Amino acid sequence: MKSESQEGSSDNPFNPGKPAEKEFFVGRKDELNQIVRYLKQAVSGSSFNILLFGEKGIGKTSLLNKVIEKASEENLLAVGIRCDKTMDAFKFFENLERRIIDEGLKRNELKFKFWQKEFNKTPDKQEYFRLRQEAESKEIVTDDLIADFKLLLKEVKEIAKGILVVIDEGQFLETIDGDILVKLKGILQTIGEGYMVIISSTGNVVDKLAEKHQSSGVERLFGDIIELLVLKDNEEVQDLINKRVKDLPMKFEDNVVNQIALVSGRHPREIVKICQNVYGKATDKGITLIDSSLLRESIYHLYREKIDTIRETYANLLPTEQGTLRTLLELGGKASVDLMLQNVPSHLREHMKTTYIEELEHLCEKGLIARTKFVETVTFSIIDPLIEYTLKAEMQIS
Numbered sequence: 001m002k003s004e005s006q007e008g009s010s011d012n013p014f015n016p017g018k019p020a021e022k023e024f025f026v027g028r029k030d031e032l033n034q035i036v037r038y039l040k041q042a043v044s045g046s047s048f049n050i051l052l053f054g055e056k057g058i059g060k061t062s063l064l065n066k067v068i069e070k071a072s073e074e075n076l077l078a079v080g081i082r083c084d085k086t087m088d089a090f091k092f093f094e095n096l097e098r099r100i101i102d103e104g105l106k107r108n109e110l111k112f113k114f115w116q117k118e119f120n121k122t123p124d125k126q127e128y129f130r131l132r133q134e135a136e137s138k139e140i141v142t143d144d145l146i147a148d149f150k151l152l153l154k155e156v157k158e159i160a161k162g163i164l165v166v167i168d169e170g171q172f173l174e175t176i177d178g179d180i181l182v183k184l185k186g187i188l189q190t191i192g193e194g195y196m197v198i199i200s201s202t203g204n205v206v207d208k209l210a211e212k213h214q215s216s217g218v219e220r221l222f223g224d225i226i227e228l229l230v231l232k233d234n235e236e237v238q239d240l241i242n243k244r245v246k247d248l249p250m251k252f253e254d255n256v257v258n259q260i261a262l263v264s265g266r267h268p269r270e271i272v273k274i275c276q277n278v279y280g281k282a283t284d285k286g287i288t289l290i291d292s293s294l295l296r297e298s299i300y301h302l303y304r305e306k307i308d309t310i311r312e313t314y315a316n317l318l319p320t321e322q323g324t325l326r327t328l329l330e331l332g333g334k335a336s337v338d339l340m341l342q343n344v345p346s347h348l349r350e351h352m353k354t355t356y357i358e359e360l361e362h363l364c365e366k367g368l369i370a371r372t373k374f375v376e377t378v379t380f381s382i383i384d385p386l387i388e389y390t391l392k393a394e395m396q397i398s
Helices: 029-043 060-073 089-107 109-121 145-159 170-175 180-189 206-212 234-245 254-264 268-285 292-315 319-330 346-365 385-395
Strands: 047-053 076-082 162-168 195-201 224-227 334-336 369-374 377-382
Touching (some): 029 047, 029 060, 029 076, 029 162, 029 195, 029 224, 047 060, 060 076, 076 089, 089 109, 089 180, 109 145, 145 162, 145 180, 162 170, 162 180, 234 254, 254 268, 254 292, 254 385, 268 292, 292 385, 319 385, 346 369, 346 377, 377 385
Parallel strands (some): 047 195, 047 224, 076 162, 162 195
Antiparallel strands (some): 334 377, 369 377
């Protein structure tokens, strides 16, 4: 059973289940700068719709939180909502209206207090309603939610230069009935120019949404599509770790950071998961410097079954296949056959090339490496960071 510290107690600064706190945000400079340029253009009167997609835990929500912060600096009213598989069109717009009112209250309490009062007193939230204040009678007329938005957004334009709508977990949009994105676009267009929508998704949902709304032009809704990948380099991995422990007595050896970068493939959630475990183990043992031996213990604890399988597969390889695998690892885990033959005497290369190809193909069958072809060049590479880490440890390759 894991200890409390390993599970991410208040004393453990690593929690893979939560987006990064503002002060822990690292990397993503290119993506952030790109989105900020769109924000500035929105402030100037343009309108942009962006799809941000990437694997679960890659850092989409952390980036969106940073974008919301930047949008506020540009005097855009920034609101974020989170979709789920139970959400329908009404719930989507209801949540969005609630968030606009909440953010509006922070800027102009008097103006948005009216909207909050009427929103909260509506007894049946499944009734499509509109709040409209008549110029003379001051009466509130109940009609429909879409018309309500158009009036509410006019209020937004009086307190901000525009609006940013951030939709997290956007992959669930395809399950919502109706042309949800087209309706949203139509509503936001009522404020004129100066709006921006960012949809965050665990996959590129453009094709699925376009198929669902064949006649609506969803495929033209997005002005840009940004894929969020792993962290750029080991320096960003080190930055992610150091920001969380900089004011704590616990420290990580530099070579440990590099090993974490290797095992995790620089994937943010995997980095934090490994760090959470090793930090917990160090705390339990009263250690303040995390070294390679403690990291190995944590990695084995987290990935025991997979590591045992890799070791068994390696042990059952022929010695020549193990040698070919070593050559590939020493070349960085990815190489063409010609590159692997660069130190072989020229008169032996043709024979060795045939042997290498046979052995590499067998290693592909064993699930240790993958084969890719670009034009006429065939490249072989280790398919998983954990495989590379485990095999390097077995062969004692630094």
